[in-house]
């Protein structure tokens with residue numbers, strides 16, 4: 001019996017940002033697999049089995065999902081945002097790459113989602129409006145020295161940046177170290193956005209300068225965006241500014 005594996009991006013939180021394609025895949029699944037808070041976002045469906053695990057057990061979770069699909073179940077592996085952006089999609093393909101030959105016969109469908117960076121950039125205007133990159137500040141899977149090297153290279157090359165996983169209790173100092181490094185390369189007035197719990201009821205968006213950026217504004221649910229020398233604020237009386245990176249940012253670095 002051959003089942004099916006969906007890998008689904010749920011979007012940043014608001015149900016309106018779950019794509020119709022993701023909703024169909026969730027409804028088809030016999031089994032949901034994922035970190036508890038993500039599985040909680042799926043609408044209840046009678047008979048559907050929920051397999052909840054800790055956020056750090058990604059490879060084990062991927063293997064468990066593949067085993068169930070190989071046994072004929074219709075399994076949905078869930079990620080926040082887009083599953084391919086620091087989410088479960090790579091973990092599943094790593095497991096297939098190193099795992100049972102039979103797993104290559106499975107039907108696997110990756111369902112794209114709205115990543116936090118797109119929801120956050122849209123809330124302030126067009127922050128990522130020209131060339132940009134996404135960097136995870138987590139050093140669980142790569143050395144911190146490599147994170148710093150990539151940050152410097154991206155700033156020197158004039159990329160706007162979306163920084164995922166900027167803060168956790170186990171990593172309280174990394175974000176301020178990142179700001180220190182970026183202040184060596186970028187002008188002090190470069191716009192920085194702290195976008196927390198975007199699209200959720202407790203959403204909080206703060207726009208500051210690189211000179212004033214402080215990691216105290218960030219927690220695990222924050223996406224931090226760093227502008228380029230060309231990123232601009234449009235001030236509005238009594239309202240928060242729009243921030244955008246113009247399309248002609250090519251010579252800004």
Ligand code: SAH
Nearest residue numbers: 012081082085087115116165197198222223
């Ligand atoms: N696959 C997800 C990212 C998972 S990594 C995506 O595409 O969005 C987890 C990190 O994503 C968090 O530490 C935070 O930096 C970011 N994130 C996820 N949801 C968010 C939200 N609603 N608002 C702000 N940041 C969010």
